[in-house]
Amino acid sequence: MLPSSSESNLSLRDVVKSYAMGTETVHALNGVSLDIVKNEYVAIMGPSGSGKSTLMNIIGCLDVPTSGSYTLEGVPVAKMTESQLAEIRNRRIGFVFQTFNLLPRANIFHNVELPMVYGGVPRAERRARAERALETVGLADRMKHKPNQLSGGQRQRVAIARALVFNPSIILADEPTGNLDTKTGDGIMAMLDDLHAAGQTIILVTHEEYIAEHAKRTVRLRDGLIESDVATMRDACPLILAQAV
Amino acid sequence: MKLALDLGESLQIALSAIRANKARGALTTLGIIIGIVAVVLTMTAVNGLQNRFRESFSSVGTDVIYVSRMPWVVMNDFFLYRNRPNLELREALALEHNLRGRALVNPSLDTRRDVKYRAETMSGVTIIGTTEKQTRMSSAQPQSGRFLMPFDIQYRKNVCVIGTEIRNGVFGTSDPINKSLRIGRTTFRVIGVMEKQGGSFLDGPNFDRQVTIPISSFVKSFGGDHGHQDVNVAVKAPSQESMKDLEFEVIGQMRQIRKLRPTQPDNFSINKLDTLVGTFNNVMGVVLLVGLLVTSISLFVGAIGVMNIMFVSVTERTREIGIRKAIGAKRHSILFQFLFESSAICLLGGTIGIVLACLLTAVINAVLMPASVSVPILILAVVVSIAVGVFAGVAPAYRGATLDPIEALRYE
Numbered sequence: 001m002l003p004s005s006s007e008s009n010l011s012l013r014d015v016v017k018s019y020a021m022g023t024e025t026v027h028a029l030n031g032v033s034l035d036i037v038k039n040e041y042v043a044i045m046g047p048s049g050s051g052k053s054t055l056m057n058i059i060g061c062l063d064v065p066t067s068g069s070y071t072l073e074g075v076p077v078a079k080m081t082e083s084q085l086a087e088i089r090n091r092r093i094g095f096v097f098q099t100f101n102l103l104p105r106a107n108i109f110h111n112v113e114l115p116m117v118y119g120g121v122p123r124a125e126r127r128a129r130a131e132r133a134l135e136t137v138g139l140a141d142r143m144k145h146k147p148n149q150l151s152g153g154q155r156q157r158v159a160i161a162r163a164l165v166f167n168p169s170i171i172l173a174d175e176p177t178g179n180l181d182t183k184t185g186d187g188i189m190a191m192l193d194d195l196h197a198a199g200q201t202i203i204l205v206t207h208e209e210y211i212a213e214h215a216k217r218t219v220r221l222r223d224g225l226i227e228s229d230v231a232t233m234r235d236a237c238p239l240i241l242a243q244a245v
Numbered sequence: 246m247k248l249a250l251d252l253g254e255s256l257q258i259a260l261s262a263i264r265a266n267k268a269r270g271a272l273t274t275l276g277i278i279i280g281i282v283a284v285v286l287t288m289t290a291v292n293g294l295q296n297r298f299r300e301s302f303s304s305v306g307t308d309v310i311y312v313s314r315m316p317w318v319v320m321n322d323f324f325l326y327r328n329r330p331n332l333e334l335r336e337a338l339a340l341e342h343n344l345r346g347r348a349l350v351n352p353s354l355d356t357r358r359d360v361k362y363r364a365e366t367m368s369g370v371t372i373i374g375t376t377e378k379q380t381r382m383s384s385a386q387p388q389s390g391r392f393l394m395p396f397d398i399q400y401r402k403n404v405c406v407i408g409t410e411i412r413n414g415v416f417g418t419s420d421p422i423n424k425s426l427r428i429g430r431t432t433f434r435v436i437g438v439m440e441k442q443g444g445s446f447l448d449g450p451n452f453d454r455q456v457t458i459p460i461s462s463f464v465k466s467f468g469g470d471h472g473h474q475d476v477n478v479a480v481k482a483p484s485q486e487s488m489k490d491l492e493f494e495v496i497g498q499m500r501q502i503r504k505l506r507p508t509q510p511d512n513f514s515i516n517k518l519d520t521l522v523g524t525f526n527n528v529m530g531v532v533l534l535v536g537l538l539v540t541s542i543s544l545f546v547g548a549i550g551v552m553n554i555m556f557v558s559v560t561e562r563t564r565e566i567g568i569r570k571a572i573g574a575k576r577h578s579i580l581f582q583f584l585f586e587s588s589a590i591c592l593l594g595g596t597i598g599i600v601l602a603c604l605l606t607a608v609i610n611a612v613l614m615p616a617s618v619s620v621p622i623l624i625l626a627v628v629v630s631i632a633v634g635v636f637a638g639v640a641p642a643y644r645g646a647t648l649d650p651i652e653a654l655r656y657e
Contacts, residue, residue, distance in 0.1 A: 062571060062650050083575050090573020101568045101654065105265055117254050118573040162572065 009169060009201055010036040010059065015068035017054050017224075028054040030224035031068070036170075036203065041196045043204045043212035043232065046221035053174075055221065056205045060095060060172045061088045073169050090119050094163025098175035100155040102147040102162075108134070109143035112162045119166060133161040137191065153184035160191060170201045177211055189214050259586035262558065263593070270590060273554045277594025277630060278601065280544030285602035285618065285626050286609075287536035291529055293609065293616030298525055300615065302518060304385040304442045304452060308485050310492055311516040312340070312478040312499060318524045329512045331475040334464070336502050340478060343498045348491055349481040351378040352460060354469040360456060361427040362415045370411060371455045372428055374463020382479045385452065390422045390437030393459055397436075401461040405433040408453040409441045426456070431466040433458060488517075544629070547594070548637040555587050555641035566645050567653025580646040587638025588631050595630025599623060 017029040028051045036042055046052040057063040058070060061077055064085070070078045072092060080088070095101070102111045112130040121129070134140045137157040139150075147155055156176060163171055173192060177185030193214055196202050204215050212218050213232055220227040263270045311317075314329050337352035344350055353375035359368040373379075377393045380386060387406060397404050405426055412421050421435045433456075442452040464470045482491040492515055499513055559566070566579055602618060609616045 057651055060571075062654075086570065086573050086575040089571060095571050097654075101564075101571070103565055103568060105261060114569070115572045118569070118575070118578060 009038045009040070009073060010034075011069075011071045012058070012065075013069045013071075015055075015058060015065040015070060017051075017058065017063070018066050027224050029058070029065070032221075032224070032226055034219065034226065034229075036201065039196070039199050039201055041193075041202045041204070041214070041216045043206060043215035043218045044221065045205075045207060045209075045212055045218060046227075047207070049223075050221040051224040052205055052221050054224075056172060056174055056203075059170070059203060060093050061085045086118075090115055091166050092169040094160075094166070094168035094171045096156065096159050096163050096171060096173040096176045098178035100147070100152070100159045100179070102155060102158055104147055106146075107143065108139065108145050108147065108150070108158050111147065111158060112165060115162060115165055129165050130161075133165045134158075136164060137161045151184070152180050153187055156180065156184075156188050157191065160188075160195075164195075170203055171195065172203050172205075174205045175207075176204070177206075177208070185211070256585055256589070258582050259589040262586050263589060266558075269554060270593075273550050274590055274594040274597065276547030276550040277544070277591050277633065278547075278598040280540070280547040280633075281595045281598025281626055281630055282602045282605070283540035283543045284537065284629065285599060285622060286605060287540045288533065288622045288625075289602065289606050289616050289618050290609070291533045291536065292619060292622070293614045294532075295526075295529055296615045296617075298522075301442075301450075301452075302521070304383045305518050306382055306384065306481065307518050308482045308488060309382050309518070310480045310482070310488070310495055312337075312480065312495060313514055313516060314475045316514040317516045317521050326514070330503075331473070332478065332513060334460075334470050334476050336499075337476045337478045339502045340480075340495070340498055343502070344480065344494070347494070348483065349378055349381055351376055351382055351479045351481070353379070353477050353479070354460060354463050354467075354474055355477070356463075356467050356469070356474070358429040358467070360411065360415060362421075362424060365415045365417070367411060367414045367454075370428075371450070372463070372467070373455055373457045374460040374467070374469065375457060376460055379457065379479075382481055385439055385442050387437035388440040389420075390435070392437055392439075393457065398459040398461050401465050402459055403431060403433045403462055403466075404436045404459065406437040406439055406457040407435055408439050408451075408455045410451070410454040411456060412438050428456060428458070429466065433462075492517075544633060548591075548633045551587050551590055551634065551637035552641060554590075555583060555638050556644070558586065559583060559641045559645040562645075563648060563653050563656040566648050567650050567656065570648070570650035571654060576646040579648075580642045583642030583645050584635055584638045587641070588634030591630045591634030591637065592627070595626055595633075598630070599626050602626075 012032055012034045015029050015032045016027065018025050018027045020026075030051075032051075032055060044052050044055060054063070058065055061072070061080075062085075064070075064080065065078050068078065069076060072088065075088070077085070077088060103114070106114070109130055112133055113126045116126040116129060131140060131143070134143060137160050139154060139157055139161065142150065142154065147158065150158065160171075171192070176188055176192070180188060189211060192202055192204070202215070204212065206212050215232050217230070218232050219229045312332065314332050315326050319326065334352060334354070337350070341350035341352070353373055355371055355373050357369045358372050359366055360370045375393070376398050377395050380392050386392070388409075390406070392406055393404070396402070405428065407421060407426070415421075415426065416424065421438060424435050425432045426435055427433075439453075439455075439457070468474065469476075480491065480495055482488045496511065496515060500511065503512065505512070569579060599618075606616050606618050
């Protein structure tokens with residue numbers, strides 16, 4: 001394991017998640033240990049049923065592990081109440097979903113502002129921060145538009161702006177390009193690359209190899225276990241080539 | 246601070262949610278509108294009846310005791326009173342004699358007769374035979390002419406004082422003073438017209454549809470002495486405070502006059518306006534209670550409609566709830582959001598209902614009875630509609646608030 005846990009931003013230890021399916025117990029995660037440090041760019045891959053959604057839910061504090069520990073920026077999350085988890089999600093996690101998940105009736109500005117509403121940020125500050133986030137994604141001129149007046153790529157950029165408003169510890173992007181054409185998807189990936197370059201920690205859940213290549217590290221899951229955890233091809237290739245030469 | 250922020254935000258979300266489903270919101274609101282109109286109108290109607298009652302008895306003094314054979318309001322078995330002897334004029338005079346110097350006693354007899362002036366006839370008019378002391382028992386005074394004088398009674402003058410409805414009905418616009426009014430088969434000269442006293446209340450006595458004549462002339466023309474007819478005796482206390490003492494005094498004197506033995510119960514009744522008002526208020530209290538019970542059923546049905554729509558709303562917006570939770574909404578934020586929505590629907594319905602009720606009250610006021618929507622009723626209506634909203638919203642809001650964010654995000 002590359003990073004030492006002392007400097008890690010996020011640390012999972014022997015995480016097990018099991019569900020009762022009728023009389024049977026299904027282990028979605030079967031003892032996963034994972035450390036991610038600040039400013040890492042990690043892709044989580046795996047076939048369906050491998051447990052990657054469950055892992056993402058636990059990392060995103062939408063769910064808690066059945067056993068094992070999860071520490072986010074030194075805060076043990078595994079045993080938190082729902083209300084505490086909501087606060088963590090609010091302040092520390094920035095979600096970017098495949099289906100964008102914007103509120104359809106609210107305008108762009110309100111969508112971006114919403115996390116700060118739940119975070120109890122005063123109105124004036126909300127306005128300033130939402131505007132700044134929208135400027136970052138290049139949509140400051142669309143604030144009064146409704147999501148259905150925007151293209152898919154623009155909607156995903158709004159979602160990124162919403163994820164960014166609180167300067168989260170991690171951006172958790174679940175198939176962020178899944179509903180976009182390749183060209184638009186590339187634009188979104190470029191934006192995530194830029195965010196990484198600016199110092200953000202990004203976790204990317206995907207099943208597309210070429211998307212995963214944007215990350216610097218790829219974690220592959222199979223049957224609830226980590227199958228491999230390696231530096232990504234694009235970075236590794238020159239190394240292998242160099243060795244070959 | 247943080248909660249206040251939540252409240253403001255919840256209110257905005259609630260209003261936009263209602264705007265988003267206008268037709269549905271309007272139909273749901275209709276249930277609440279009907280409920281609130283029903284409740285407000287019930288309260289207003291009872292209020293109006295009370296006003297009408299007060300108005301029609303306003304001229305009757307509250308410091309007067311009425312002695313008669315029957316109680317005004319027969320609460321118990323009527324047969325208990327049936328065999329009581331009539332109050333005789335002789336007994337009334339004896340009471341007057343015994344109470345002389347301590348209280349004013351005024352006997353009166355009444356009957357119904359047709360009254361006629363030239364071609365105009367009014368049938369079934371109440372004819373009161375009484376004395377000049379009548380004007381001291383009630384606040385009503387003649388608006389023109391004069392009331393009875395002692396010599397009218399002493400010399401059995403065939404004179405009469407008429408109420409405003411008699412004047413309008415029989416004399417029209419002409420001046421009735423000194424005109425001859427036929428009452429039954431006797432002719433009486435009109436000497437005065439009483440001021441208006443507020444009409445009748447639910448078939449109760451109508452003081453404006455009366456003809457007052459000297460009690461002596463009454464006996465001469467219509468009989469009524471020797472116990473053939475029941476006499477009403479009004480006894481006026483020197484002050485409001487002495488009412489209770491006077492009541493015992495009157496009971497004692499009457500028992501003495503009737504030579505009742507201590508074991509015998511009273512065979513006459515003491516009536517006071519207070520008892521009448523008290524009884525009336527009790528009855529109106531029951532009417533109000535039953536009315537509110539019945540009308541609140543319609544409000545309850547309205548509330549069920551709101552609850553139903555809120556469940557639909559929560560289900561429809563499952564994904565929205567998931568998104569909100571994912572970006573940090575806590576349970577109470579979601580709970581407040583939906584409680585606000587249902588309260589806003591109900592408050593909207595309540596406000597429209599209040600406006601409608603006010604309009605209907607104006608109509609009632611114009612055609613039926615004096616009614617007005619009072620401020621406490623309005624405040625109550627607003628509070629009730631918010632309460633109904635909270636009541637109707639709790640279960641759906643709780644369901645929304647406790648949704649699992651992962652399930653909610655996956656919901657299509």
